[in-house]
Amino acid sequence: MHLRSGLAAFALAILLARPLAAQQAEPRVWDAGARAWVGVGAMADALARYDVVFVGEQHDDPATHRFEAVLLDSVGQRAGHVLLSLEMFERDVQPLLDDHAIGRVTDSVFLARSRPWPNYAGDYRPLVRAxxxxxxxxxxANVPRPLASAVSRGGWAxxxxxxxxxxxxxxxxxxxxPEGEYFRRFGEAMGGAPSHGGQADTAAASAMLVRFYQAQCLKDETMAESIDRARQAWPGWKVIHYNGAFHSDHRLGTVERLARRLPSARIAVVAVVPVPDVTAADPAEHAGRGDYLVFVPAPTEAAPAEASQ
Structure with a gap:
């Protein structure tokens, strides 16, 4: 109880204890189902009733990562038993991650062997430690990068x-x-197959786009399978999965793959959206991205880089 109380106090301090002048920069939460602005606590109350919660992020946004730590604590306070699932670590380092979590492997050894993302120390370590x-x-949860790279070069074969x-x-x-909405969005994000050049060049570009899409889908399938396996290993535990927003926006990508595996699971999607001014955020511009839209202040060029925590 002492640890839980301390974590709750920490989360509240992050959200509520800033001066009034800074409150306009706090996250704002849009409940897409209710079509209303709600508090972080109300969103956490609702999310605790889901089986799996996807949190879609922009990987390089500090405000997003601060919010993610608060969300993990807030839902954990309500749900009790939570599985933390991360795109940021790959399946082959699972034993190392397990040993690190129980103190069997030091932080320095873990960092040297687990291939953490460059922003791990400041952005994802708080989640792991919590x-x-x-x-x-x-x-x-993720597929090792060499496997995804192999598919991007040579396809499924x-x-x-x-x-x-x-x-x-x-x-x-x-x-x-499968081709469809997700493939269309992926093509737009990648710039699509160029129309200039000869027929052979266009065909080669189209084939390359398909291979890249297959690599993207391999990540989605692997993360979905990882979540499915984790729920089988810990029945009844809630899952909070953090990934890049494209993997979960519009309930496509990893969400779609998990729903296919767990058709009866209650799945919620949270999209974290950095914007220049959270007080002027327009949910209509991001309609359909998630069950909840969380608007956080986007970084400015003048803002100093965050120090590692």
Whole structure:
């Protein structure tokens, strides 16, 4: 109880204890279902009733990461048992992540061997430490980058050239890259296949786009499978999964893949949206991205870089 009270106080301090002049920079939460602005606490109350919560982020946004730590604590206070799932770690480092969470592996060894993202110390370490302190499982959900890179170069067939243990465990057993809304959005994000140049150039660009899309889908399938396996290992535990927003926006990507595996699961999507002025945020501009839109202040060029925590 002492630890829980301390974490709750920390979260409240982040959200509520700033001077009045700074309050306009606090996150604002839009409940898409109710079509109303709500408080962080009200959103956490609702999210605690879901089986899986996806949090879609912009990886390089400090305000997003500060909010994510508060959200994990807030939902954890209400749900009790939470599985923390992260795109930012890959399946092959799961044993190392497990040992680090229980103190068997030091921080320095963990950082040297787990291939953490460059912004891990300031942005994702707080999530890992909070989960470890509560003895919550932490899931390294993503496919190892070499496997995704192999698919981006050679398509699905590239997985057949890898050793069986890699193909059977580190990548999802089921690979699927259906065309449709997700493919259309992916093509737009990648700039699509260029129309200039000869027919051969256009065909090559289109084929490259398909391979890149397959690699994207491999990540989605693997993260969804990782979440599914974690729920089987810890029945009844809530999952909070953090990933780049494209993987969960509009309930596509990883969300769609998980819903296919767990059709009866209650899944919520939170989209964190950095904006220049949270008081002027317009939910209509981001309609359909998630069940909740969380507007946070976007960084400015003049803002100093955050120090590692």
């Amino acid at each position: 989960a470890a302190a509560r003895r919550w499982p932490i899931v390294a 590239a997985l057949d050239t890898l050793p069986d243990p890699h193909r059977r465990w580190y990548a999802a057993q089921r690979q699927c890259a």
